[in-house]
Amino acid sequence: MSEWRQLASALADELVSAGKLRSPEWIAAVRDTPRHLFVPHYLEPDGCGGWRRVDTVTSGIASVYENVGRYTLVGPDPHGWGDGPLSSSSTPGLMTRMLESLDIRDGHRVLEIGTGTGYNAALLCHRLGADLVVSVDVEPDLITAARTRLATLGFTPTLVARDGADDLADHGPFDRIIATCSVPDIPRAWINQLAADGLLVVDLQPSTAAGNLVLLRRTEDGAAGRFLPGWATFMPLRRAGEVPRSPTALDVTAPRRKSGIGYREPWTEPVWWFLASLVLPSGVIFGRFGEGLFLDAADGSRAEIVPHSDGADVAEYGPTRLWSSIEKLHQEWVGHGRPGWERLGVTVTRRTQRVWLDDDMAGPSWSLGPIAQDEISKP
Ligand SMILES: C[S@@+](CC[C@H](N)C(=O)[O-])C[C@H]1O[C@@H](n2cnc3c(N)ncnc32)[C@H](O)[C@@H]1O
Incomplete structure (x- = not known):
């Protein structure tokens, strides 16, 4: 051989x-x-x-x-x-x-x-x-x-x-x-090209490292399915004309406060970071600087988190309070019993794309990129 x-x-x-x-x-x-x-x-x-x-x-x-x-x-x-x-x-x-x-x-x-x-x-x-x-x-x-x-x-x-x-x-x-x-939401062309009852697998990733593989089945008016167990991450789908973005500097006058969840790098806890990415503005980038970390969104919002012996201090700047959204989502995630991927699903319809917890109809849900009405054709 x-x-x-x-x-x-x-x-x-x-x-x-x-x-x-x-x-x-x-x-x-x-x-x-x-x-x-x-x-x-x-x-x-x-x-x-x-x-x-x-x-x-x-x-x-x-x-x-x-x-x-x-x-x-x-x-x-x-x-x-x-x-x-x-x-x-x-x-x-x-x-x-x-x-x-x-x-x-x-x-x-x-x-x-x-x-x-x-x-x-x-x-x-x-x-x-x-x-x-x-x-x-x-x-x-x-x-x-x-x-x-x-x-x-x-x-x-x-x-x-x-x-x-x-x-x-x-x-x-x-x-x-x-x-x-990976994709930040499901491109409607993929749904329209999928035969009746067809299956689609993709890494759904609204922000960097915030996602996992989801398996969707074509339905009458879109697609629906659940995340696969385990975790995987792919490089993002690049769109023509996409320009790399550099982080902005923090306004040094931004007030500092204590972090409600201490110091944590959200992207090290994939499910929570994924859910957080659903409530953050699009195009959030993140990284470390010195002892701390920063998050930076395309809308000009920025947060810096600096650890100390008693937790962490946060400074936020711009139209969205990035760390405040993350703290709120963390509370929700803990309140729901720290769900893993197996409890999360995705439904795409003519009007919406959403991520849901436990139950497509009854569970809490978070919106993904919207789809305009009638853009999904019949299978
Ligand atoms: C992880 S690699 C694919 C690995 C591949 N399946 C293999 O077996 O070697 C991801 C690929 O996605 C491609 N890609 C990124 N954006 C894309 C887009 N908008 N349309 C099609 N391919 C894209 C990249 O050029 C890259 O080759």
């Missing part, structure tokens, strides 16, 4: 033992797909704020058969702090978990948003045949490279270079949609 086949088989075994891969069809896809072909090189942080290129051919192919995501393209990051990841080959166990959650059957037509290296598209082609696979990426060069790699394996799926949030109805409808980049 060739080296890559041994490595791919070992990877499949590892994913099976970890409970991230179960079905014979996807086990075969992982065993038969040479990941090194899709990741000829990757980029690692060099520890000095830059990136180091690792050439898979010269350094050995074993590292791309680990259950690890590998960055393959970097560029200006949305916080304006130098280069950040723009594309990757996602963690294989995350891919198989998403693919299996979609309950893909023979004959299903599948759309992938975020072609990247083409590795996941190769798994789909292995499972379904290339004729049933459509994959889109906003980076034309990635599409060109993926097309060549897939052709080496004899796969010629439909690969499209454009914004995956746009209408791809010419290629649909799709029985299944898998997005390997």
Whole structure:
């Protein structure tokens, strides 16, 4: 057996033992797909704020058969702090978990948003045949490279270079949609392209690191479903013309007060941070400075939180009191018994998108990006 086949088989075994891969069809896809072909090189942080290129051919192919995501393209990051990841080959166990959650059957037509290296598209082609696979990426060069790699394996799926949030109805409808980049709300084009009873899996992430995978089923007037257990995070879907934003400086005259929830970095508690992101203005960025942390929103609001021996002090500035919203949401989350992902769901209708707790109709709910009336077509 060739080296890559041994490595791919070992990877499949590892994913099976970890409970991230179960079905014979996807086990075969992982065993038969040479990941090194899709990741000829990757980029690692060099520890000095830059990136180091690792050439898979010269350094050995074993590292791309680990259950690890590998960055393959970097560029200006949305916080304006130098280069950040723009594309990757996602963690294989995350891919198989998403693919299996979609309950893909023979004959299903599948759309992938975020072609990247083409590795996941190769798994789909292995499972379904290339004729049933459509994959889109906003980076034309990635599409060109993926097309060549897939052709080496004899796969010629439909690969499209454009914004995956746009209408791809010419290629649909799709029985299944898998997005390997995150979205702040569900693009209506995805719902309209989803066949009756079709399934869609995506990382719903209103702010950075504030989200998780949600599995939605097409309904009469939209889609509905629940979050998957566990936690995953993807790089965001980039829109054309998006300009990286740098944080603003705090108004030094902003009054200081004691934080009602002490010092905490909300993004280290994913469910609460996700719920908080639903009540914060869009485009919140965050980071550390000195001993403290800051949050900064596109509407010019900013909060700084500085720890001390007796908790933390907060200064807030701008149209939205960011930390006050976070404190309120934290209280609500504690009041509801600190719910985990399994208690949260999402419903998209003609008029609204909302996240709900426990029960679509009776539970408390929070609004996501609104959808104008009648924008959702019948399946
Ligand atoms: C995590 S990578 C995808 C990994 C890929 N599925 C694989 O198997 O290698 C995310 C990809 O989403 C792409 N992306 C970002 N914004 C997009 C958009 N608006 N439309 C389509 N693709 C987008 C990025 O260029 C990147 O290649």
